Amino acid sequence: MKNNLLKSPIMPISAKESQYGVDPSHIKKRVAEMPDMVSVSLKDLFPDLPDVIYPGAEDSLEMLYETAKEEIRKIDMGKIKSGDSVNVLASHHGFTLYGGEPYAILLRAIRDIVEEKTGTKNIRLRAGVGMRFRETEEYIRRYKLDEYYNGKAKGMAPIDPGIPIETEIGTLYGLKAAYDADWIIHAHHTDVREVHFHRQIDKAVKPFGMSYARIETRSTYHQNLGPRAANFIARAIFESNFVQEKFAFAAFLDVGPHGVIGVDADADLYALNDRATFIGCQLYGKVMHLFGKIDECIAVLDFPCPVPYVFSAGVIYANFAGANVDLYDMEKPLPPYTWYTEAFYKKNGKPMLDSIPPLNPSIKMCVHNYAWTGYPSAFFSEMIPTVVVGAEQAELFDMEPMNMTYMNHATIAKSTDAAMEFAYNVTGTDKVIIFDGAMGGLNCSKSLAEFLIEVAPIVSKEVEEDLLPKWLKQRGVDISVLEDIQK
Amino acid sequence: MKLVSIMAKVDKDKCIGCKTCEKLCPVLAIQIEDKKAIIDEDACRGCANCADRCPVYAITMVKREEPFTVKVDVKQFPKEAIDEICRKAHVNPEQVLCYCVGTRAEEVAAALLSGAKTPEEVSSMTGMRTGCTIECIQPMLRMVEAAGNKLQPIEGGHQWYGKTITAWELSDEVKDKYKSKGFFFDEDKELLDQIVNLKLEEGQNEK
Ligand code: SF4
Numbered sequence: 001m002k003n004n005l006l007k008s009p010i011m012p013i014s015a016k017e018s019q020y021g022v023d024p025s026h027i028k029k030r031v032a033e034m035p036d037m038v039s040v041s042l043k044d045l046f047p048d049l050p051d052v053i054y055p056g057a058e059d060s061l062e063m064l065y066e067t068a069k070e071e072i073r074k075i076d077m078g079k080i081k082s083g084d085s086v087n088v089l090a091s092h093h094g095f096t097l098y099g100g101e102p103y104a105i106l107l108r109a110i111r112d113i114v115e116e117k118t119g120t121k122n123i124r125l126r127a128g129v130g131m132r133f134r135e136t137e138e139y140i141r142r143y144k145l146d147e148y149y150n151g152k153a154k155g156m157a158p159i160d161p162g163i164p165i166e167t168e169i170g171t172l173y174g175l176k177a178a179y180d181a182d183w184i185i186h187a188h189h190t191d192v193r194e195v196h197f198h199r200q201i202d203k204a205v206k207p208f209g210m211s212y213a214r215i216e217t218r219s220t221y222h223q224n225l226g227p228r229a230a231n232f233i234a235r236a237i238f239e240s241n242f243v244q245e246k247f248a249f250a251a252f253l254d255v256g257p258h259g260v261i262g263v264d265a266d267a268d269l270y271a272l273n274d275r276a277t278f279i280g281c282q283l284y285g286k287v288m289h290l291f292g293k294i295d296e297c298i299a300v301l302d303f304p305c306p307v308p309y310v311f312s313a314g315v316i317y318a319n320f321a322g323a324n325v326d327l328y329d330m331e332k333p334l335p336p337y338t339w340y341t342e343a344f345y346k347k348n349g350k351p352m353l354d355s356i357p358p359l360n361p362s363i364k365m366c367v368h369n370y371a372w373t374g375y376p377s378a379f380f381s382e383m384i385p386t387v388v389v390g391a392e393q394a395e396l397f398d399m400e401p402m403n404m405t406y407m408n409h410a411t412i413a414k415s416t417d418a419a420m421e422f423a424y425n426v427t428g429t430d431k432v433i434i435f436d437g438a439m440g441g442l443n444c445s446k447s448l449a450e451f452l453i454e455v456a457p458i459v460s461k462e463v464e465e466d467l468l469p470k471w472l473k474q475r476g477v478d479i480s481v482l483e484d485i486q487k
Numbered sequence: 488m489k490l491v492s493i494m495a496k497v498d499k500d501k502c503i504g505c506k507t508c509e510k511l512c513p514v515l516a517i518q519i520e521d522k523k524a525i526i527d528e529d530a531c532r533g534c535a536n537c538a539d540r541c542p543v544y545a546i547t548m549v550k551r552e553e554p555f556t557v558k559v560d561v562k563q564f565p566k567e568a569i570d571e572i573c574r575k576a577h578v579n580p581e582q583v584l585c586y587c588v589g590t591r592a593e594e595v596a597a598a599l600l601s602g603a604k605t606p607e608e609v610s611s612m613t614g615m616r617t618g619c620t621i622e623c624i625q626p627m628l629r630m631v632e633a634a635g636n637k638l639q640p641i642e643g644g645h646q647w648y649g650k651t652i653t654a655w656e657l658s659d660e661v662k663d664k665y666k667s668k669g670f671f672f673d674e675d676k677e678l679l680d681q682i683v684n685l686k687l688e689e690g691q692n693e694k
């Protein structure tokens with residue numbers, strides 16, 4: 001056993017003030033601080049992960065800003081004339097990655113280079129959200145983007161005024177505020193987040209059907225086409241004449257499960273999507289496959305974002321709850337968790353079809369030390385024994401329209417220590433995985449770390465030799481793109 | 488079924504009468520009078536849309552002193568009538584349509600059989616679409632139409648605009664053009680049909 005690979009825990013980002021979470025003063029202890037917790041570096045688990053810019057040296061964020069400007073400068077912006085209006089389209093999730101500052105830096109770099117190259121000063125930031133309508137308004141304030149965009153920054157919610165967009169599959173609806181400019185720039189990232197929904201199909205295109213879209217479109221995605229056809233909605237909107245006439249280019253923060261790798265800007269979104277597919281399948285796919293090998297554990301939620309989105313090594317809790325199934329394998333129609341799956345549970349709590357897999361049986365208990373409301377999460381507490389730390393968090397969930405029944409199934413512990421003690425006693429396992437967004441590695445118990453270190457080389461081999469070729473073939477992506485990226 | 492335990496409250500001193508809230512309330516509980524928002528407390532179903540979009544933060548969600556439950560009893564209608572609306576809308580009667588509230592298709596069908604004619608009336612009677620208010624709008628519109636109602640968006644409102652494509656309407660041309668890109672159109676339609684056509688034994692699926 002390579003015990004020298006066990007390191008002290010990586011302290012997660014602090015609790016944040018938000019209408020979606022409890023006051024930070026209520027978060028008295030983080031699970032990473034508890035005895036027997038360690039961290040494992042992702043580079044130690046998977047030595048072939050590419051080098052990262054951030055986390056890194058003290059000046060790494062300045063380096064990222066310079067890299068971003070350099071990459072964006074390479075784009076031909078000839079069609080944007082001085083005086084034209086430009087909307088930089090952003091999405092909430094970018095701000096939850098690596099402390100949020102890297103994505104804010106990308107948004108600043110886009111603004112600066114568009115002004116530098118085109119002369120236009122009419123550059124606006126339009127930041128869409130998921131289900132937390134105020135979320136990007138909070139980020140715009142936190143990262144002072146309103147000042148940076150000279151007062152022209154605003155959040156957009158899916159219930160805001162919309163516009164019809166004629167597509168190959170009929171009328172869909174976008175947000176008016178997203179498209180009220182001569183040009184749009186798509187500012188996104190390669191983090192995989194909801195693999196259960198998008199299955200790494202057209203992931204780079206997804207915001208056109210989601211954070212830049214109205215409720216009608218988003219509901220089409222989640223209810224009308226089925227779990228593996230849904231992403232077509234985003235492509236249909238993106239390929240519409242309306243969007244194509246406005247689309248200038250895309251600029252992505254290239255991130256992996258271990259940090260910010262660089263910036264990728266391209267006027268061809270599908271070329272960028274192919275590269276993002278490699279990152280999603282190869283880098284995140286390994287962590288996802290590794291987590292699928294965990295046989296038993298206590299899962300701890302400890303990050304300022306909604307229950308399903310807290311993450312460990314780039315994998316969100318919702319995907320860990322489905323890690324008993326290969327989420328990248330398109331032959332598997334329904335992941336253990338996705339809204340289509342959730343919809344297909346009968347009144348007696350049993351799935352309608354025998355082929356519907358259960359939520360990850362290796363999660364023996366969930367300790368909800370710190371996570372936000374703002375996403376319907378009752379399915380998790382209904383299916384996985386859950387203990388929530390502190391009556392204040394329980395109260396917040398009871399008051400939130402999407403989570404009125406979350407606490408119907410969860411129990412409350414007065415402190416982090418009491419919750420963990422309860423979980424150890426009831427489950428009998430000492431393996432703990434902490435979803436606290438630790439940067440560069442993952443926090444867990446010593447016992448789980450030892451297990452992960454042992455199986456990582458096998459996982460890496462299985463992904464490279466068997467799974468990755470299958471995943472890419474299912475997505476119609478040519479493996480030669482990988483060679484280009486490696487160059 | 489929904490336990491309505493919170494409601495919206497307006498701070499009249501802050502309200503600037505912009506009408507944003509009125510235009511997105513899914514149960515039409517808000518009216519603007521003398522340039523101030525007035526919320527019908529009995530009608531509010533506690534979705535927080537108004538509070539979350541008010542530009543001047545004039546609305547807050549508060550706990551109700553007397554929470555109440557909205558619910559339509561499915562058993563008052565013949566199973567065949569419920570089934571007919573659901574299958575026409577391409578859903579299974581036991582399927583969950585609203586992930587936030589947990590509303591199943593059969594309760595929506597019962598609301599429609601009880602006389603609801605619009606999405607707003609269904610929301611008011613069942614609580615459906617009073618959580619996130621986003622994801623269930625399409626099955627809601629499909630159900631309302633399947634019960635024989637004409638879909639008519641609220642004039643000047645942004646509650647919803649219209650129905651969109653479903654798996655049952657995708658053209659072969661589109662499917663052929665894009666299926667090599669990783670979209671499983673026919674396979675997913677087959678899966679959805681399997682759910683729609685699944686006959687669940689009455690009485691055996693209650694908790
Ligand atoms: S139903 Fe929603 S939008 Fe309407 S008044 Fe109540 S909280 Fe506000």
Ligand code: SF4
Pocket residue numbers: 497501502503504505506507508509519523524540541542543544545546
């Ligand atoms: S959205 Fe706010 S300011 Fe506008 S009418 Fe409603 S309460 Fe008043």
